[in-house]
Amino acid sequence: MKNENLYNYILGIADNSLILGQRMGELCGHGPSLETDIACTNISLDLFGQVRSYFQYASKIAGDNRSEDDIAMLRKEREYKNVLLVEQPNTDFAYTMARQFLFDVYHLAFLSELQKSTDLTLSAIANKCIKEVSYHERFSSDWVKRLGDGTEESKAKMQDAINYLWTYTDELFHQTEADKIMVSEGAGVDVTKLKEAYYKNVGDLLEVATLEIPESKYFQKGGKEGIHTEHLGYLLSDLQYMQRTYPNMEW
Amino acid sequence: MKQYLYIMSNKKNWPLWEIFVRSKNGLEHRHFGSLHAADAEMALENARDVYTRRNEGVSIWVVESKNITASNPENNGEMFEPAHDKVYRHPTFYDLPDEVKHM
Amino acid sequence: MSEEQIRSLENQFEARIARDEKIEPKDWMPEKYRKTHIRQMSQHAHSEVVGMLPEGNWITRAPSLRRKVALLAKVQDEAGHGLYLYSACETLGISRDELYDQLHSGKAKYSSIFNYPTVTWADMGAIGWLVDGAAIINQVPLCNTSYGPYARAMIRVCKEESFHQRQGYEIMIKLANGTPEQKELAQDALNRWWWPSLMMLGPTDAESIHTEQSMKWKLKRKSNDDLRQQFIDQTVPQAELIGLTIPDPDLKWNEEKGCYDFGEINWDEFWQVVKGHGPCNKERMKARVGAWEEGEWVRDAAMAHAEKKQERKQKQAV
Secondary structure (H helix, E strand, O other): OOOHHHHHHHHHHHHHHHHHHHHHHHOOOOOOOHHHHHHHHHHHHHHHHHHHHHHHHHHHHHOOOOOHHHHHHOOOHHHOOOOHHHHOOOOOHHHHHHHHHHHHHHHHHHHHHHOOOOOHHHHHHHHHHHHHHHHHHHHHHHHHHHHHOOOHHHHHHHHHHHHHHHOOOHHHHOOOHHHHHHHHOOOOOOHHHHHHHHHHHHHHHHHHOOOOOOOOOOOOOOHHHOOOOOHHHHHHHHHHHHHHHOOOOOO | OOOOOOOOOOOOOOOEEEEEEEOOOOOOEEEEEEEEOOOHHHHHHHHHHHHOOOOOOOEEEEEEHHHOOOOOHHHHHHHHHHHOOOHHHOHHHOOOOOOOOOO | OOHHHHHHHHHHHHHHHHOOOOEOOOOOOOHHHHHHHHHHHHHHHHHHHHOHHHHHOOOOOOOOHHHHHHHHHHHHHHHHHHHHHHHHHHOOOOOHHHHHHHHHOOOOOOOHHHHOOOOOOHHHHHHHHHHHHHHHHHHHHHHHOOEHHHHHHHHHHHHHHHHHHHHHHHHHHHHHOOOHHHHHHHHHHHHHHHHHHHHHOOOOHHHOOOHHHHHHOOOOOOOHHHHHHHHHHHHHHHHHHOOOOOOOOOOEEEOOOOEEEOOOOOHHHHHHHHHHHOOOHHHHHHHHHHHHHHOHHHHHHHHHHHHHHHHHHHHHHO
């Protein structure tokens, strides 16, 4: 492949949206109210829309006749580069919203930097996505506040979710090899620089939500290198089921 | 006239909101429907996702349904009928010579 | 009010409907009109919401990203349509929670078609094409029904649903023109969904209890049998066009009548499913009740938060 770094870089971004979109899609029809159900599906739809833009671009870069669907659905488990955070299951609505929030704050900061990319396709995609993600961030922050500063039960559940997911936040700011090269070329985002503002913003909101900021300094990583939690395999078997069972067909 | 009263349970359910959407600048907000939400912010968010998924709006108003006072159709006679015969409020009431084409 | 006065009001009411006037929520209406509307609209709303489940079942497994977003958007629309219809019901003085209670306790009915399982991807095609096709035939005339909020909800529903049937038929076209294995998937789905789709249009006119009154109130514009005939006549050529076979050996064009003759419908199966003994009745209810119960703490928290915010605002104002 001529531009393998760019290809890997795109996958690193797109896989987060793909896996999170898939998680949100699982909830369709099972939300706590019809209104919330519709809203969560909207987030899922936004994310899949983003995925398609990224993978269509990746498919062009790869230049080996693989379609967006081949890239999305026909890789092996170790070849998915999403962060561990987004693959965590929908344990309950607090986990779902906490996961969304912890990702959205990062995602928003990331996209606003990606808009400045020297790669015009990436900056155009970022430019489109950022409006969607701004709304996601507003939506998930509101829910973190509601559940944090709601009833005792909801507070306990939201605190539990934040504590559990906290361990996956640090990975967001790890630089991969593809990252480093892309940053040096001016096309990529230096995620290490987003870290401080991230924890500040997240901390501020948790405070408003009357939640405690977890103190744990032990973090998990590996997703960006394709070493995932056990949850991803099951998600992929759903995602890939049709393509694996009926190979080489058009749908 | 019989009113349909309802005994509300003790459970506090999300109240009902009426949703008004301006489809584009230059047009008025129009009643689109209703939905449930815990508060005004949520009502706005829900309205965005429920009623403007297909690009239907540029501005949304939400009003909690209980805050709307409606006229009673029983009084429609005294409310609206007196306006029926006030034809002098309409331009067609006035005679103009044929030579004046537009006024 | 004396009986005579009520009768006179009723006569005026029926005359308004006959003149094609719309009835609005605060207008006087016979109790039976109110009850019938709550029943029909809520049944319709429940069908939308339960109907999300069989299709939702395939969202995570859709074969391509394009199909996935289309299916997600479609199932999301069903939630929206349920919401519009519940809202229309609420104008008659019943709350959504009460309507849910009726659904969850098994007191309210929903369309039996959703009690059949979606076992392959082709079922997404068959549901869109056949089930939505049959639904549209039922729904379009309701855009003109007498109760204003219902008519308005249906206009919105029909407008939004215009892509649903195409979405399904397109899936079927792809399968029917695909590999032999894909074509088999499509034929198998048609075989399984054809008869339930015919049943979906309701019992035969001889057995249908509500028809006459519903016709007067424009809750129904055509009889079940007429709707069924219309559905068959429009669907058979669509199947032929993509090389699929309708699973009915008795299906035959009747030159004289200008429509298709078709075989006997298994009404025993229909009533069995209506009475709660279809393949998925229990799962569907379990999923709905589960979502509602698991969501309770979330809804409560949102209310508690809203109240706290309100209190803080009032304190600040003082």
